Amino acid sequence: MNQSDITPPAMPERPRRSGLLFKAGWIMQCCVFAFLALMTIVVAFDFGKTGVPGAPLLLLYLTLATFLAMALLHLPPIFIRLPNKLRWGAYGFLIPSLVLFGAYAERMNAAYVRTPEGAKQAAARAVQEREEQRARDKAQAEAEVTSTAEAKVQANLARLGQVIEQRKKLDACFSFVGHRLPDLERQVRESLNNPDAFKHVRTESIDPDGDGNNIEMTFRAQNGFSAIITTNVRAHINPDTCAVESVGQTAT
Secondary structure (H helix, E strand, C coil), X not given: CCHHHCCCCCCXXXXXXXXXXXXXXXXXXXXXXXXXXXXXXXXXXXXXXXXXXXXXXXXXXXXXXXXXXXXXXXXXXXXXXXXXXXXXHHHHCHXXXXXXXXXXHHHHHHHHHCCHHHHHHHHHHHHHHHHHHHHHHHHHHHHHHHHHHHXXXXXXXXXXXXXXXXXXXXXXXXXXXXXXXHHHHHHHHHCCCCHHHCEEEEXXXXXXXXXXXXXXXXXXXXXXXXXXXXXXXXXXXXXCCCCEEEECCCCC
């Protein structure tokens, strides 16, 4: 066997650092760097306020240097070459950096507001905030009015639906011939001085009145002077059972 026929053993492949987890970490690190770079630019723009009386110049330089150093430290090509402990330290120092920026921004804003230009801008912002708040209050009030109106419409529709449903049930209580309610006629006839003079005219369902009456019956009867008159009476009929639950006073 020739030496050239011998196949050398395959060398183990070097683990790749690609993959979903590595890509996600790289994207996150780019976002952190972009945020720190933006903060550096924001602080750098404040160099135009160095002439403001009482401006915290030491804090300005310190904050700018801190964010510049943090941005460089979190630059992905530099960050991935750092030891693990230093990486965690870089992340941990983000919070103190933001606290430093908050203290600086507060003092710089307080100094700038004391200048005529700063006071003018602060007043303009206050006016704008009041206008925005007024617009939000107006929109909220209009939304509440609309909501109340919609609720009333829904309530009226629901009530109308109940009335229609009750009307349908009441219509089923009437006799097929003459559209009459025999039980109601019997009770009314028994209450008259001369029951034999009773003569039915019409009976119809009505919207419930203040006493809950939902039926009105018109009829002819004899009054105390023996004269035949046309009168009516209202009653409450249970739509589910068709029972006469109450009869009102006969109108004269």
